[in-house]
Amino acid sequence: MFWQITDEDLWSSQQGNPGALQRVYSQALEPCARIAYSLCGDPDRAQQVMRELVRRSTRQFPRWKYADEASAWFMHQTILLLRDIDPSIETRDDPLLKDVAGPDVIQYAAMIRAIRNLPPQQKEAFLLTHAQRWNTRLCAIAMDCSNTAVLTHLKEAERQLQPLLGEHASALLEYLHQVHRSMPIQYPKAPIRIGARIRARRTLGRLVYAFGWGLILLIVLTILWFCLVLWPRIEI
DSSP: OOSOOOHHHHHHHHTTOHHHHHHHHHHHHHHHHHHHHHHHOOHHHHHHHHHHHHHHHHHHGGGOOSHHHHHHHHHHHHHHHHHTSOTTSOOOSOTTTTTOOSTTHHHHHHHHHHHHTSOHHHHHHHHHHHTSOOOHHHHHHHHTSOHHHHHHHHHHHHHHHHHHHGGGHHHHHHHHHHHHHHSOOOOOOOOTTHHHHHHHHHHHHHHHHHHHHHHHHHHHHHHHHIIIIIHHHHHO
16 A cells, blocks of 8 residues: 555554554554645644544544555545535635745646635545645545546546646646645644553453353253253153
8 A cells, every 4th residue: 555554563553552553643644634734725624634533543443454454444534524624615824835935936826726626526636646646546545436537537637727737737746746745734643542442342352252152152051951851851
C-alpha cells in the first residue's frame, strides 16, 4: 500500500504494544491530515475531520487483520468525512495559498481558487493525483469508485483548469505538490484508551469461547447421562 504500515506493527499494536500503536497511527494520520488540509482548504475543519477519524478508528482497530485493510479504511474514511463538510462555507487561511511565493504566484493562486470551485469528485481526483501523487488505483480506493471513474473525473478537472494552467501547467502542478508536501499540519495522537478497548474485546472473546466449549461439554454429558442412566430404565 502507499504507507509504511506493516502487518507486524498492526498485529503488535493490537496486542497492546504502545510503540507499535504510535507507529501505526503516525504513519496513517500524517498523509490523511495532509489530504484533509488540501482538500477542504481550512485548517480548523481539517483538524475536526482528523479528530473524528481517530474517534471512528478506535471502533475498527481491533477488527483489522492486515495493514492494507487498515490503510484502505483510513483513506476512504478521510474522503467520506471531507465530503460531509458544507461546501457553501467559505474557506479561511487556505493552506495551499499560505506563504506562497514565486514568479507564477498569481497564476498559482488563480488555479487554487478554480480547484476550490470544482465538483467534489473532480477536486478529489485532481488533488489526490497532482498534490498527493497517488496512482489511479489508490485514488479509486479512497474515492470508492472504479479506476475508469477516477480517470473521467481527473480528465474533466484538467479540461476545466487548462485555460488557467496554459503552458505553465507542469511548473504549476509541481509547485502544488511541493506546497502540499511542505505545509504545516496537525493531527491527533494515537488514542491511549484503545488499549483498554482491545483488552476488553479480547477478554470478551475468551469468555465467549469458554462459554461455548462449556455448553458443548454440558450437552455431551447430558447425552451420556441419558444413554447410560435413563435409557436403560425406559427399556425396563
